[in-house]
Amino acid sequence: MKHVSPLELKDAGADDGDPAAIVTKALESYEDRIKAIETKSAERLDRLEAKLNRQGHGAGxxxxxxxxxxxxxxxxxxxxxxxxxxxxxxxxxxxxxxxxxxxxxxxxxxxxxxxxxxxxxxxxxxxxxxxxSRTGSTAATWVADTADRTPSEPAYAxxxxxxxxxxxxxxxxxxxxxxxxxxxxxxxxxxxxxxxxxxxxxxxxxxxxxxQPAGLMTATGIAQIITGAAADFPASTPADVLIKMFHALPTLWAQRGAWLMNRNTIAAIRLFKDSMGRYLLIDDLNNGAAPTLLGRPIVEAPDMDDIGANKFPILFGDLSGYRIxxxxxxxxxxxxxxxxxxxxxxxxxxxxxxxxxxxxxxxxxxxxxxx
The missing domain is CATH 3.30.2400.10 (Major capsid protein gp5)
Structure with a gap:
């Protein structure tokens, strides 16, 4: 803020020698300068806020x-x-x-x-x-005290x-x-x-x-289980096929796994029972969660095959093994x-x-x- 000298005070009141008028004019000058500073500060704050908003900061x-x-x-x-x-x-x-x-x-x-x-x-x-992607692992073998050790190496693709x-x-x-x-x-x-x-x-x-992206069902290297019937599940033991699928994976992946199938296949699976007459598919009616099969959730995917000859209607596994x-x-x-x-x-x-x-x-x- 600029300092007002006594000379400026005198000039401000040169037209009338009233000391009160001189002081009043000086105060008005101060007020005008303060308002100008406030206006410039507000403009700078507005520009700063707009800049922060453009960079992804601020509520706006x-x-x-x-x-x-x-x-x-x-x-x-x-x-x-x-x-x-x-x-x-x-x-x-x-x-x-x-x-x-x-x-x-x-x-x-x-x-x-x-x-x-x-x-x-x-x-x-x-x-x-x-x-x-690891395709092979090291292997430890038991050896005698001074016997030669067997080498092994991990393999990656x-x-x-x-x-x-x-x-x-x-x-x-x-x-x-x-x-x-x-x-x-x-x-x-x-x-x-x-x-x-x-x-x-x-x-x-x-x-x-x-x-286009490589699909889950067209990828190579995935193990498969067959139903044992030409165009459907075996009539006498349909649930056994799903149990084989569940245990075909190591425990770690099975515990993270989910079943992938379309709505028509889900409808067929709903009829399957275990040896005690209990339905395999369980709905969580209270919490609205996905239905489960052998304790793992079912993911409904309309693009999966229907049950039919030489079709692949169900996939089971840890879906985090698929990367998008x-x-x-x-x-x-x-x-x-x-x-x-x-x-x-x-x-x-x-x-x-x-x-x-x-x-x-x-x-x-x-x-x-x-x-």
Whole structure:
């Protein structure tokens, strides 16, 4: 704050020699300067808060990203302010969706694709990622006092997972875009989640591993148990087949295991009883938890096979032995031109994701076959 000299006080009251007037004018000058300082401080605080919000700090960070994303969807990138552009990873007509949008989509994905909920999910920053998989272990042997020792070495193989691209698009009426009461972001999240969930769910179960993630049921190296009947479970002892599957895995993996099957297979399993006449499948009616089979939960996956000749309707194992790698989160491209003659704007959505089994020894699958 600038010091006011007696000379300035004198000049301030030069027109009237009243000492009271001189003091009053000096105080008014002080008040004006204090207000100017307060205004500048407030502006600096506002700029600092906006900067922190852009970096993901502060209570308004999520609101800023959400509002910026909605503005982009409704009006395009040219309508974004500089602060809004910085809150989103924007490039032309494409933005990387804000975190809460991606979280909402993933939450909806789980309703369609339960594999993602149970598998090990990681985010990667490369075109491919490789994980070591142990194929052999050292072995200790008993020896005499001075006898030669037997050498042994662990063996490893690399499992390479490549992210593949999944994409879809949604057309939205321009009139709906102009209607602020319309929950555009929520509708886009719901529509996107459904299309990606269907694609992911199928790939994580039956994907070919060349143009899409490698599926659980198409991976190599998984042990299998056969039913002993050509097109079904054996009529006399159907429960024995499931008991064999459960005990085909080491205790550690069996205790972490889950059963994977579709709803039709679950319906058939519900009829199976043990030697005491008790049903194998148990529902937790009080807590609403997943039904259990031999003490382990059942995961319903609509992409699994039905029971039939040479089909694989059931998988049992520790699903964390399947790894999902997310390379690019959801991106949205706003295209106002392709459907302009129909009064619509097209939104292209894409992501890159890969998947594969990293530990085949944690799984066993059931084949419907006589031998």
């Amino acid at each position: 960070a999520d609101d800023l990203e959400r509002k910026s994303f909605e503005t982009f969807l409704r009006h395009g990138p040219d309508s974004l302010t500089e602060i809004e552009k910085k809150s989103l990873a924007a490039a032309g007509n494409t933005v990387l969706t804000p975190p809460e949008f991606g979280a909402e989509v993933l939450k909806l994905l789980r309703q369609f694709s339960p594999i993602r909920q149970y598998a090990r999910v990681v985010t990667v920053g490369a075109a491919q990622v490789q994980y070591p 690399g499992v390479t997972i490549t992210p593949y691209e999944a994409a879809t698009y949604t057309d939205v009426s321009n009139q709906l875009l102009e209607d602020n009461a319309y929950n555009l972001e929520g509708e886009l999240a719901s529509d996107t989640a459904e299309s990606f969930a269907i694609a992911e769910g199928t790939a994580f179960v039956k994907g070919n591993g060349t143009t 790698v997310d390379r690019i989160s959801f991106q949205v491209l706003r295209d106002p031109y392709s459907m302009a003659t129909k009064g619509q704007t097209r939104f292209h959505s894409r992501k890159r994701v890969g998947g594969s089994i990293t530990n085949p020894d944690r799984f066993v699958k059931l084949k419907v076959s006589a031998s």
